[in-house]
Amino acid sequence: MSTLTRPAxxxxxxxxxxxxxxxxxxxxxxxxxxxxxxxxFSLFVILPLADAAxxxxxxxxxxxxxxxxxxxxxxxxxxxxxxxxxxLWNTAKLILVxxxxxxxxxxxxxxLVYRKTPTNTLFRLxxxxxxxxxxxxxxxxWSFVFDGDYGITAFMFQALGQESVYVLADRQWAxxxxxxxxxxxxxxxxxxxxxxxxxxxxxxxxxxxxxxGAKPRQVALFVQIPLIKHxxxxxxFFAIIGSLQIFDIIIPMTNGGPSNSTHTIVTxxxxxxxxxxxxxxxxxxxVVLFVLAIGIALFYQRATAKEERT
Amino acid sequence: MSKQRASQPARGKRWLAxxxxxxxxxxxxxxxxxxxxxxxxxxxxxxxxxxxxxxxxEYEAQNPGVNxxxxxxxxxxxxxRLPTLLQSNQRPDIFYSWGGEGLRDQVEAGFVRDLTExxxxxxxxxxxxxxxxxxxxxxxxxxxxxxxxVVGFWANTALTxxxxxxxxxxxxxxxxxxxxxxxxESGITPAVxxxxxxxxxxxxxxxxxxxxxxxxxxxAAKQGENGGFxxxxxxxxxxxxxxxxxxxxxxxxxxxxxxxxxSAMFGDGEAALHLMGDWDYIxxxxxxxxxxxxxxxxxEFIRFPRVDDGAGNDDSFGGMNGFAVTRxxxxxxxxxxxxxxxxxNQREAARLGIFVPVAHGSEEELDTPYARKVAQILSExxxxxxxxxxxxxxxxxxxxxxxxxxxxxxxxxxxxAAAQVEEAWMFR
Numbered sequence: 071m072s073t074l075t076r077p078a079x080x081x082x083x084x085x086x087x088x089x090x091x092x093x094x095x096x097x098x099x100x101x102x103x104x105x106x107x108x109x110x111f112s113l114f115v116i117l118p119l120a121d122a123a124x125x126x127x128x129x130x131x132x133x134x135x136x137x138x139x140x141x142x143x144x145x146x147x148x149x150x151x152x153x154x155x156x157x158l159w160n161t162a163k164l165i166l167v168x169x170x171x172x173x174x175x176x177x178x179x180x181x182l183v184y185r186k187t188p189t190n191t192l193f194r195l196x197x198x199x200x201x202x203x204x205x206x207x208x209x210x211x212w213s214f215v216f217d218g219d220y221g222i223t224a225f226m227f228q229a230l231g232q233e234s235v236y237v238l239a240d241r242q243w244a245x246x247x248x249x250x251x252x253x254x255x256x257x258x259x260x261x262x263x264x265x266x267x268x269x270x271x272x273x274x275x276x277x278x279x280x281x282x283g284a285k286p287r288q289v290a291l292f293v294q295i296p297l298i299k300h301x302x303x304x305x306x307f308f309a310i311i312g313s314l315q316i317f318d319i320i321i322p323m324t325n326g327g328p329s330n331s332t333h334t335i336v337t338x339x340x341x342x343x344x345x346x347x348x349x350x351x352x353x354x355x356x357v358v359l360f361v362l363a364i365g366i367a368l369f370y371q372r373a374t375a376k377e378e379r380t
Numbered sequence: 381m382s383k384q385r386a387s388q389p390a391r392g393k394r395w396l397a398x399x400x401x402x403x404x405x406x407x408x409x410x411x412x413x414x415x416x417x418x419x420x421x422x423x424x425x426x427x428x429x430x431x432x433x434x435x436x437x438e439y440e441a442q443n444p445g446v447n448x449x450x451x452x453x454x455x456x457x458x459x460x461r462l463p464t465l466l467q468s469n470q471r472p473d474i475f476y477s478w479g480g481e482g483l484r485d486q487v488e489a490g491f492v493r494d495l496t497e498x499x500x501x502x503x504x505x506x507x508x509x510x511x512x513x514x515x516x517x518x519x520x521x522x523x524x525x526x527x528x529x530v531v532g533f534w535a536n537t538a539l540t541x542x543x544x545x546x547x548x549x550x551x552x553x554x555x556x557x558x559x560x561x562x563x564x565e566s567g568i569t570p571a572v573x574x575x576x577x578x579x580x581x582x583x584x585x586x587x588x589x590x591x592x593x594x595x596x597x598x599x600a601a602k603q604g605e606n607g608g609f610x611x612x613x614x615x616x617x618x619x620x621x622x623x624x625x626x627x628x629x630x631x632x633x634x635x636x637x638x639x640x641x642x643s644a645m646f647g648d649g650e651a652a653l654h655l656m657g658d659w660d661y662i663x664x665x666x667x668x669x670x671x672x673x674x675x676x677x678x679x680e681f682i683r684f685p686r687v688d689d690g691a692g693n694d695d696s697f698g699g700m701n702g703f704a705v706t707r708x709x710x711x712x713x714x715x716x717x718x719x720x721x722x723x724x725n726q727r728e729a730a731r732l733g734i735f736v737p738v739a740h741g742s743e744e745e746l747d748t749p750y751a752r753k754v755a756q757i758l759s760e761x762x763x764x765x766x767x768x769x770x771x772x773x774x775x776x777x778x779x780x781x782x783x784x785x786x787x788x789x790x791x792x793x794x795x796x797a798a799a800q801v802e803e804a805w806m807f808r
Contacts, residue, residue: 129807131775132463133489147807218633236633239576241791327576328635329791330782345460346775347485 119360126354131347144354153330154355157338160245164316164334167249168256168309173302176257180264181290194265198258205255209322212251213238216323238324241331248320248332255319256312260305267301268294303374310370314363335359416447417713419703420465420472423452428734432720435728439719446712459774466491466706473709474717477523479514479700480766481773481808486704487522493705496521498714506723510764511738514700523704524721527735528764529657530698530754531583531684534664538678539568539652547680553591553620556685560629563652570629571653572646574639575788578781579769583655584624585784585797586768587684587697588617594692595763598771602805609802610795613691618787618794620687625788635789640667647673655684657698658736658754681750683757696761699770700738772805779804 126144128136148154179197183190200208215222218236227234237243271294279293295302317336320326326333326341333341339359343352421432429452436448451472453461458476465471466486477483486492499521504512507525515523535547543566545559563570574580592613593601601609631637631651639656640663646654647668654660658681665673673679686693702721705713719725726739733747736754743755758764769777783797792800 131485133485133491134467218636234632236636239633239636241789325576327578327785329786329789341778346778347463348775 122353122356122360124353125350126357128350129348130350132349136350140350144351145358147351148354148358151342153333153342154338156331157333157335160332161314161316161334163245164249164252164313165310167253168313169306172253172257173260173305173309175253176260176305177264177295177302179257180261180268181294183261184265184268186269194261197261200255201258203255205318206322208251208255209319212247212319213323216247239328241328244324244328244332248323251319251323252313252316256309260309263301263305263308264298267298271297306374307367307370310366311363314359314366335362414445415710415712416449417474417710417716418472419448419450419716420458420462420475421450421452422458422476423454425734427732431729431732431734435720435725439716443712443715446716448716471706473713474703474705477515477702477704478766478770479523479702480771481776482770483515483522483704484517485773487517491707492522493707493709493714494520494522495524495705495714498718499524503718506721506726506739508738508740508759510758510761511700511702514764514766515702515704523702524717525700525702525738526721527702527729528698528700528738528754528758529659529736530696530757531587531655531657531767532754532757533571533682533684534646534654534656534660534674535680535682536646536649536652536674536678537680538674539563539649542566543568543652545652547682550682550685553588553685553687557624557627560624560627564628569631569651570627571631571655572637572642572651573630573634573655574637574642575630575635575785576637577639578778578785579767580639580642580656581784581788582767582769582781583697584621585617585787586765586780587655588620588687589614589768590692590695590697590765591684591687591690592616592692594690595695595765597691598765598768602772609805610798614798614801615794618783618797621784621787622790622794625790630788635785643667644669649674658750661748661750676748679750681753692763692765694760694762695765696757696763697765698767700764700766773808776801776804776808 125136127139127141129138129140129143130136179193183193183197203211214220216237218224218234218239223237224234235243237247275293275297276289279289284292313334315336316334317340320332320334320337321340324332326337330341335355336359339352339355342348343355419432429450432450436450439448440446462475466475466489471491477486483492496519499512503524504521511525511528512521514525515521533550537547540547540559540563543563545562547559550556550559560570573584590598593611597606597611597613600606601611601614606612631642631645634642637645642654643656643660643664644667645651646656646660647664647666648670654664656664665671668674684697703717705717721739723739723741726737726742727745729735729737730742730745730751731747733751736743736746736751736758738758743752743759746752746755765771767777768780771777772780779801783792783800786792787794787797
């Protein structure tokens with residue numbers, strides 16, 4: 071945005087820029103402010119990353135120092151592992167569900183409740199409540215809901231005179247059940263982002279559209295949604311990164327089961343890397359996750375930035 | 381405070397005397413407690429904690445220079461934190477161990493003290509050979525046994541009698557299958573299993589593999605002999621398990637049931653059988669709705685059935701738990717461990733009924749018929765095979781748990797299951 075508003079400047083050489091930077095004190099600011107951030111960043115982000123990359127070349131159980139160098143074997147095993155494929159596919163499903171189901175749902179609800187009225191406040195609170203709940207607690211609660219003996223599901227099936235279904239023990243239904251919970255858990259968060267953005271849309275624009283005879287649906291489609299595009303881009307980014315990180319809902323619900331069919335990349339990493347003490351293997355999975363996350367983030371940024379410019 | 385008091389002449393002398401007394405007392409304390417032995421144990425019942433507290437009190441009374449501290453960590457957390465703890469300078473002197481490949485990892489990383497000489501000095505004669513073997517790697521002993529557990533079928537005889545099944549007549553795998561069929565026909569759930577947790581289902585595959593290959597066959601498979609874990613007995617274990625599951629022996633939705641729930645269900649009389657360790661006696665009662673569980677007169681603990689041509693029909697399957705000593709721990713630590721695991725303390729544990737101790741003769745003190753049955757199975761056993769999910773190490777063990785569940789659900793073939801275990805073993 072800022073690059074657009076600034077008047078066009080003719081290209082200057084780097085040395086010119088440096089000289090000017092030194093003169094106006096920018097350089098001193100950088101010199102003072104950068105090191106603490108850089109030290110913290112290297113210590114807590116770069117160093118562990120480098121460590122993980124290093125360990126991923128070893129077959130190592132976490133005891134002592136890694137000595138058994140195996141090269142790329144961990145990566146080969148990872149890419150061969152059918153459970154890892156399942157985990158990748160599940161993560162992709164989560165991203166798709168977040169983008170195609172959760173975000174439209176959140177947007178629709180936001181359009182319904184963004185105006186400041188007491189009833190709307192109540193609705194917003196209700197929709198936002200799942201997000202406040204701790205992930206582990208949400209997972210536990212839903213594992214009771216889906217319970218085939220005592221859960222609401224069991225009750226419903228019994229009421230219909232049907233044999234009870236054990237949703238979380240069923241390979242077909244376990245992951246859709248998890249996706250439902252994730253949509254339920256996070257749509258409120260995205261809704262809040264949209265509400266904040268919708269409230270900043272100038273009222274006169276909406277009035278003008280209405281005077282021109284636009285129906286509420288058209289107002290939403292042609293005035294409000296285009297104007298909150300930046301919020302949608304941000305919420306899409308959160309949805310993708312969040313999907314890549316899903317872990318603490320799945321562990322209490324299915325622990326990756328039945329038959330390792332509900333793993334995401336992170337639960338895979340935890341189960342096959344950490345809790346089985348294959349630190350080298352887990353590090354390889356972590357490196358793959360990191361590369362994926364960076365790749366997707368860059369791709370997303372490029373794609374959305376391009377759109378913004380046009 | 382102290383400054384004010386000191387400035388008051390009347391109290392000055394008294395204060396000085398008190399300070400002297402305290403400081404000399406402190407000096408005496410420091411001089412006396414010059415060695416601290418830290419013991420790390422998986423979280424346990426209050427009764428067992430009290431038992432250790434009593435043993436420690438007695439030891440400290442006999443050895444004024446030593447101070448013993450027990451610390452407890454919950455089961456799963458213990459397993460994941462131990463590697464880090466052993467590498468830090470917070471490492472304990474004595475730590476709880478399940479033996480097997482997990483212990484081997486620790487030994488190979490150089491964290492464990494070799495106890496071979498101390499053990500040969502009369503110590504190991506206290507225990508049966510199979511107990512010492514669980515802590516023996518390449519002829520060196522790296523730990524000492526505390527207690528053994530045995531897996532068998534807990535049976536609710538009220539239900540089996542109702543179906544007309546004679547529980548004591550179940551000798552072979554076919555007998556068990558027959559019993560399952562009869563129970564189903566009578567409308568009784570034959571068995572509960574906590575499929576969600578993995579390890580309870582591994583008891584079926586693991587015990588069948590032990591019956592077929594025998595403890596020695598499993599050792600041979602580890603060396604890659606006879607096709608390793610892809611060998612015939614391991615494939616057949618999968619076949620037997622799948623044929624068994626086809627009889628519909630388990631409660632509905634068994635893969636969504638945790639061990640705790642299964643244990644409660646058995647306690648509530650919802651099924652006739654539960655393949656579980658002897659330790660489930662009290663937990664099953666406590667978890668049941670009444671808190672009473674299956675009444676003792678209706679409760680039996682039976683041996684896992686024999687399998688045709690099984691090389692391990694006289695072997696037992698379960699745990700062998702004990703303690704290992706860290707490499708640079710003091711000699712006092714070894715001395716305390718020897719005291720903790722001596723015959724008198726083992727007998728006392730049996731008297732209290734907190735576990736089934738391994739020392740020779742301690743079974744005489746056991747109170748319940750189940751504990752005595754366990755002791756009998758152990759003493760008659762040729763080879764005590766430690767749970768496969770522990771004996772083969774964390775990583776392979778988890779694979780064994782996975783394939784057991786997959787087999788029960790018909791997700792994989794017995795051949796694929798065996799191949800997965802072998803692959804995990806090669807890459808461990």
